[in-house]
Amino acid sequence: MASEEATLDLTISGTIASLLESYRRMGIPIQRYLLGILLPAVAFFLATVGVALLVNLPLAIKVPFPLLGLLLLGAAVFYPKVRLSQRKQALNNRFHLMVTHMTVLSTTKIDRMEVFRALAEEEEYGELATEMGRVVELVDTWNLSLDDACRRRAKEVPSDALSDFFDRLAYTMGAGQRLDDYLLSEQDMIIENYKTVYEGTLGNLAVMKDLYLSMILSMTFALVFAVVLPILTGTNPMMTVSAVIVLFIFVQTGFFVAIRSLAPYDPVWYHPEEITSPMDRRINVSFAVGVVLTLVFGFISFGGFAGVSPITLNMIFFFWDPVPLSIYAVFPITPLLIPGLVIRQEEQKIKARDQEFPSFIRALGSTEGAKQSTTGAVLESLREKEFGPLSENIDNLYKRLNMRIEPEKAWRHFTAESRSYLIQTFSEMYLIGRKMGGSPKQLGELISENMNEVLQLRQQRDQETTTLIGVLYGISAAATFAFFIGLQVVNILSQMSLDLQTGSTNFEVGSLIHTSVYEIPVIEFLLITVVIFNALLSALMIRTTDGGHKLNSYMHFVALSWIGALVAIFTKFVVSSVISI
Structure with a gap:
């Protein structure tokens, strides 16, 4: 004790x-x-x-x-x-990329303080760029040595990885070791630290997934209880159901915020601001078509229900009479599947390009170093090799360089067409390293090794995302099944109560079951609202976990909504058939 x-x-x-x-x-x-x-x-x-x-x-x-x-x-x-x-x-989140960038710069012919100044100007690194700026400020404004400035910032930064990096960097520079020698020798340790942090984040997401599963099961039981209990107590079911629904939405929103804060920052997509590509046109067209069809389908669904649309769902779903209420909810959002599928297809291409880029950059660096020639001359032979989906981008890069377009602009178009965040980041590192006199062979090997490590971590993230998708789809179907079992049981009991009350037997049914307090269509509407909201947040959770495009959530949103609608219809049919037997 x-x-x-x-x-x-x-x-x-x-x-x-x-x-x-x-x-x-x-x-x-x-x-x-x-x-x-x-x-x-x-x-x-x-x-x-x-x-x-x-x-x-x-x-x-x-x-x-x-x-x-x-x-x-x-x-x-x-x-x-x-x-x-x-x-x-x-x-x-960006520590590994920043250290790789620092290593690339350190292998060039610039001064070590210029390395810190260059990193401090990289807005992409966010807080890391701010920390580099503070080191530069301590050296330039307060006249501290670089090792003293790093040692001082090591005591202030909240990240253990960055603090340890600053400490060891200060010690080695104070001992007279060169910056590039230290960074090249520490690459393995830095990569291992980054992997530890990344895998720890994925472990936290796995724990959060288990907690989410437990909480949603509990909330599902509470909502079914809120639907069924008033038939015995006579209390207003609208109050109990509404209260549990609010709590259900609050719990789901809290888990979404938690997953969003825990997910590692490792985006798949690169979004250039000035350069457009054929991919952008496909995405924009699919999005416009999806939105327009959604508006049309919405008018058919709700306008037909209100009697103002010449086309109604009864004409489309003629095999249902009447059309279930859940179909009215999910039919209008179905066209959003179009941009969702297009984005998913393009995202798979981006991931395939990412897999090929380490081999390409290693071959480019090695050949460029061996031939002592320009990038354009090397690409003339490399573009004949097979690099999968990246081959077309490499061929376009060669054509632009051969047309005497500035290398910066040519590489910028290359990264814009690939639309990959990793390719853009590492291509920029290679370009800057070559521009400042770095060894192409060393740069190619360094970038290739580091990107391969990131891709291995991404495979673990994809596995975690796949597991999460299975859990979310399964729990959504199970929760909807439980919701509508309770609703249909109450609905059948209310009909049995009416039959008994209108029969010849003089029996007070209302003293045992209180069916008069129920408004079945309203409660069904509330349950369908929960199903749609669950589909929305589940889709956002999947998108946050996999680091993909925002529009990628449309596909899961539509799929989860239709699964919920069909499970609701199936449940009502099965329960009615079983009880009638």
Whole structure:
């Protein structure tokens, strides 16, 4: 017992110490934060407690007031901790790419301070670029040596990986070792650290997936209970069902936000701002067609229901009489499958190009170094080799370089056509390294090795995403099945009650089952709303986990919605058939 209390004390003291450390590192003076944020939050909480105690209101209205104040106070207290955690994740997400970029620059003929200045100007690295800028500021403004500046920033950064990197970098530079020698010798360790962080994030996503499965099963049971219970108690089912639905939506939204914050930053797509490609035109056309057809289908569905459309769903789904309510909900969104499928097809091509790029850049660097010639001359022979979906892009790059287009513009078109985030990032590294006098063979091997490591991690991420897709599709179908079993049982009992009451037997059915409190169509509408909302958030979770294009979620949204609609129809048919037998 004593050991448990000691462990609890250590946990509490550790949490408090961690919270105080986050206050110190948040970048705002603690006094200003206490007076400007924390004190008003405490005052608001006390005011809400006073309102709950002094104002004469029903208990159901009183309780939310102090809960709202407590929520605001908790947000104010823990915001620095959340902000520090976000900074740590932002530093870890791009750490591997930044170190690879630094290694490429260090192998060129520029000074080591110029390496830090170049990285500080890379907006793509976000917080990492900010940290590099702070190192440069300590050297330029405060006249510290580079190793002292790195050592000082190592004590301030929240990322353990970056802190350890700065510490070891400061030690080696202070001992007189060259920057490129250190970075080249540390590549394996840096890659292993990055893999550890990445795999740890994937492990957290796996845990979150299991928690999500447990919570959705619990909420499904609660919603079925809320549908069925009023038939015995006589309470208003609209109140119980609505309350559980709100809680269901709140839980799902919370899990989506958690998954979004845990997912590693590793996008598949590159979105150039100035250059368009044939892929952009296909995507834009498919999106426009999907949106227009969605509006048309929506008019057919709801206009036909209201009697203002010449075409109705009864004409389309003539084999159903009447057309189930769930079909009215999912029919209008069906055309969104068009842009979803187009995006999925293009994304598969991008991933195939990513697989070929390490071989291409290694061959380019080796041949360019051996022949001591320009990139255009080397590409004349390389474009004859087979690099899968990347071959067309390589051929276009050769043609642009052969037309005497500036190498920067030619490579920019190459990355814009490939639309791959990794290809754009590593191509830019190779181009800058060659421009500054780096060894092409060394650059090609370095970039190839690092990109292969990232691709291996992406395979693990794809496996985790596939598992998540299976879980989300399975739990969506199972939850819909459970929802409509409860609804159909209540619906059949209400019909049996009417038969008994209109029969010759003088029996008070209403004393046993309370079917008069139900409005079956309204409850069915609420359950279909839950199914559609579940499909939406599930699709967004899949997109967040796989790092793909935003429009890729359309395909899963439509598929999950139709699965829910068909399961609802099947469940109602099966339950009616079984009970009638």
